[in-house]
Each structure stands twice: as structure tokens, then as C-alpha cells.
Amino acid sequence: MSEDRKSRTGSWRARCGIAVAVLVLSLHAGRAENTLDMAPDPDQSRAEYERVSKEITLSSERLAKLSADIATIKKDHASITAALIQSAMTEQKLGQDIEDIGARLEGLKGQEQKIRASLMARRDVLAEVLGALQRMGLNPPPAILVKPEDALSSVRSAILLGAVVPELRQQTDSLLADLKEQTRITASIEAERARLTAAVGDQTAEKKRLGMLLEAKQKLEADTQTQMAAEKQRSEALAAKAGSLKELIASLEAQADKSRKAADAAKAAEPKTPDGDNTSAPAELASLPVPESNQL
Numbered sequence: 001m002s003e004d005r006k007s008r009t010g011s012w013r014a015r016c017g018i019a020v021a022v023l024v025l026s027l028h029a030g031r032a033e034n035t036l037d038m039a040p041d042p043d044q045s046r047a048e049y050e051r052v053s054k055e056i057t058l059s060s061e062r063l064a065k066l067s068a069d070i071a072t073i074k075k076d077h078a079s080i081t082a083a084l085i086q087s088a089m090t091e092q093k094l095g096q097d098i099e100d101i102g103a104r105l106e107g108l109k110g111q112e113q114k115i116r117a118s119l120m121a122r123r124d125v126l127a128e129v130l131g132a133l134q135r136m137g138l139n140p141p142p143a144i145l146v147k148p149e150d151a152l153s154s155v156r157s158a159i160l161l162g163a164v165v166p167e168l169r170q171q172t173d174s175l176l177a178d179l180k181e182q183t184r185i186t187a188s189i190e191a192e193r194a195r196l197t198a199a200v201g202d203q204t205a206e207k208k209r210l211g212m213l214l215e216a217k218q219k220l221e222a223d224t225q226t227q228m229a230a231e232k233q234r235s236e237a238l239a240a241k242a243g244s245l246k247e248l249i250a251s252l253e254a255q256a257d258k259s260r261k262a263a264d265a266a267k268a269a270e271p272k273t274p275d276g277d278n279t280s281a282p283a284e285l286a287s288l289p290v291p292e293s294n295q296l
Helices: 002-038 042-138 147-268 279-285
Strands: none
Touching: 042 147
């Protein structure tokens, strides 16, 4: 009788243990399912991660384009600066050339004044000689009143004056030729000075244009640098978000795998009934007879 009681008590305890284990595993599986229901959707997280990854790619492309634009702007900046330096040097040289031409013109004008003065002097002498010859030819003294020595002197004077006239004419023609050449050279230099003055004006306008272009390039470079800094900040934020999403996805996948394993273990530990219903374990536990040793 005692052995039969012990056998029934041991069987009851074994069945109780199995039922309790099944109950615990069922509760754990239920919690796991609830946890899976409350956790973020992994598919939604993956879609968000892909979207952020595409934005990171686009941001990288924008950064590359902005960097190329900045490189081009800096190259243009260097070219414009070099052109400005060359323009300033050209303007300085043109200014020096104009000063040199001015000095040459002053010298030529001095020579021209001397030639004109010499020409006027020779013209005066030539006019006096021609006037004297004319007077001698038109109004010769009466022969009866002229002494032989006076007549001889008059003839000699006429001969001398006649010899002087061709030489004076030759000198005058030479001075006129010099004056003509001097005038031509002066006009040529004046034209060159006018050309250089116009070139200086053009050079000044070009330097102003280059200065305005350089200022515009500097502003464009500053704006592009600002855009690039903002894009870098946005790219870093996207990278941080992508990293967080990647960690979240890994955590969700690990948690889901752990929950699935727990659910599979709970199902495997449940006792099988003939009709496959495992929900009768707690009811069976309640219907078991209480051993006499445990009865009050």
C-alpha cells in the first residue's frame, strides 16, 4: 500500500513538473510574440536604410561636383589674377612710352622752332638782296653823274649780290625741306602718342573689367564653399543615421531570431495529445488527484 502510494506520488510530481515546464515555456513564447509585435518592423527599417543610403550617394555626388566647381573657380581666379598683373604692367609700360614720346616731341618742337627762326632770318636776308637788285635794275644812276670808280663799284656790288642770291635760295630750300620733314615726324609722333593714349584707356577699361570679374569669382567661390560645408554636414548626418539604422536592423534581426528559437523550443517541449491539442496541460494539472501525504 505504501509503495503504491509512493508510486502515485512520484507520477503525480513528474506530471506536475512537465505541466509547469510547458506553462512556463508557453508564457515565454507569448512574451516573445508580444515583443515581436511591439518591436519596429525590420522591413520598414530596411526600406528607410535604403532610402538614406541613396541620399548619401546623391550627397556624395553633389560634394564631388561642388569640389570640382571650386577647383575650376580657383583656376579661373589664378588666371584672372595673372591677367590683372599683366594688365597693370602693360599699363605702366604704355604710360612710360607716352612720357618718352612727350619728351621726344618737346625736342622736335625745339628743333622746329630753330629751323623756323633760321628760315625767317634767311628769308629776310634774301628779301633785302632781291630788293637791292631790283632797285639797282629799276633805278640805275645817270651815267653823267657817276664817276668811273662809282660805276665800277656798282657793277661789283651787283655781281656780288647776284652770286649771293643762288646760295641763299639753296639754303632756304634746304631749310624748307628740313622743316617739312620735321613736321612729318612731329605728326607721326603725335599720332603714336594718340594711339598709346587710346591703348591706355582700353587697358584701364580691361583692368576694371578683370577686377569686377575677379570680385564675382571670389563671391562665387565663397558661396560654393558655404554650400559645400552645408552638404558635408548633411552627409555626415545621413551617415550617422544610416549607421544607427544598420545597428537597429541587426538588433531586430538578432531579437527576432532569438524569439523564434524560444518559440520553437516551447512548442517542442509541449506534450503531444492524441488530437494534437496542447492547451489541456494546465487543465490536466488541475484535475490531478492530490496525494494523501499532501492532503490537509
